[in-house]
Amino acid sequence: MLAKLFRDISASCLPGSPLTHAVISAAADDLDAGGVTSRAMAGSERDRPGTVPGLRFAAALHHLVLDGRAPALAKHYPSVGGEPNLDTLWPDAEATVREHEAEVRQLVRANAVQTNEVGRSGPLYGGLLVASERVGGLPVRLLEVGASGGLNLRPHKVAYRLADGIVLGDPDSELQLDPEWTGLPPADLSRPLALHSRAGCDVDPVDVTTTAGQLHLSSFVWADMVARMERLRAAMRLAVADPIQVERAGGADWLERQLAELPDGVLTVVWHSVMWQYASPNERERGRAALAEAAARATGNAPLALLVYEPRRARRHFELLLKLWPAGLSLRLGQGMGHGLPFTWEEQPWG
Ligand SMILES: C[S@@+](CC[C@H](N)C(=O)[O-])C[C@H]1O[C@@H](n2cnc3c(N)ncnc32)[C@H](O)[C@@H]1O
Incomplete structure (x- = not known):
């Protein structure tokens, strides 16, 4: 076996x-x-x-x-x-x-598998731009489940260098990323991403500001993927300059607490990437229930979104899916490889 x-x-x-x-x-x-x-x-x-x-x-x-x-x-x-x-x-x-x-x-x-892959910030950044625009440009309250070392909690602080010389995000960033996009996110890319706040949880969070934490995360990068290793090292330098503590908690408990209130004037976005398979069936069920309960309370001034980047069953690609409440939008925004790049933007209805 x-x-x-x-x-x-x-x-x-x-x-x-x-x-x-x-x-x-x-x-x-x-x-x-x-x-x-x-x-x-x-x-x-x-x-x-x-x-x-x-x-x-x-x-x-x-x-x-x-x-x-x-x-x-x-x-x-x-x-x-x-x-x-x-x-x-x-x-x-x-x-x-x-x-x-x-x-x-x-x-x-x-150790659980902890590939905190910052390449996934590309789909995340584009997905957040789309989500925010669909609710009138509200700033985003980002909640990441299974955040590991929290390296994807700085999507607005990455320089996304597109093929035609356009740079999105923070052009002067420590982390220069070619997101390898085909197509573009269906949003006004001239508007910067407005982030209201960021928080993350993990059953086994990694403190990437420590040598031990950096060694731990580095060990999960496949050792002959040199560009990935360099990306990780740049992301860890960024994290040291802008530390965010990832809370030690299971996803369902944490979501129940975080979604108890949906603040006015911000779009609350629950994001997860490549973590769903690691959660137990019971945890998944409770996570879905917490989200459904909060979705029923979402209003135009306090909307809720679910943005996920996860593998599709029996396929070798990953899809970026977006749901928005109360708008009732359900979109497949595109698909890419496991590390978030390359990625193809192509909006379709989902579900
Ligand atoms: C493969 S890593 C992906 C990390 C990050 N989401 C990314 O895309 O870079 C999966 C993460 O999910 C976390 N995890 C697994 N089960 C969890 C649960 N029930 N609640 C919260 N985090 C969980 C693991 O500890 C690990 O850090």
Whole structure:
């Protein structure tokens, strides 16, 4: 079962990360053979597929590499200046697991997948512009469920450099992002995004202003995706300059509290990206109920929106969906890849 989960997720690492693909698929073979990976994964055998044990295993190894404690493996990892040699990668990875078996097991068991991907700020920024415009330009009260290190809580502080030389957001930002858009958000892009406030929760928040927090988030980036690593490092510098504390809370409890009141004169937006699969069925049900209850109270002067960027069932792409209350709008704004880019804007009715 675990080996199958490893193989399934290793396939989805291609074409983006041949390194992560190779590590996880070799580890799957090692699991079948009862090798050291089986001992490192002890206690995680019955984890739900949605918790993606293979990615947690790869992240544990990357953690040791970034921390300078696996020099033989580090020579394969571009995130620390190495170059992969797929012929010797697994022997070096296996030796690292043998040497640090207890710590790999502890990291795999303790950590949920925390890919706080700031590329998703592109769809978020465009989606917020559309949502705000559809309610007459009200400023946005942004509530992020599953915010991880909160790196997507600064969508207005990113420079979005479009192909034709247009720059949206903050042109002088520490974080210069090519959002790789086809088409444009269906909104007046000459108007800056007005953010009233930002808040986020996570069951396991990461303090990205600390070295430990930065190491933790970096370990989940696939090590041969150098541009992604650079993006993350820039986003973390931005976070240090503009800290926002992500509250430790489950999404449903937090939403019940945050949505108890919908303030006048602002658009309350509940946003989540690539977190829904990690929530339990019960948590999802309660989250939906909290949202439905608040939606029934939304007014023209205190509207509510749901903006999500999540994978669609059995497909390899992600969709940006927007619902607005009381307007009753339900839109699919576009689709893109898991890390938020490239992204194609194409408005259609949803549902
Ligand atoms: C793959 S990460 C995505 C992080 C962020 N949304 C992004 O797109 O960059 C999933 C996050 O969801 C969080 N999470 C999982 N279940 C949760 C829940 N029930 N309530 C709140 N956060 C949750 C995890 O701790 C993790 O930080």
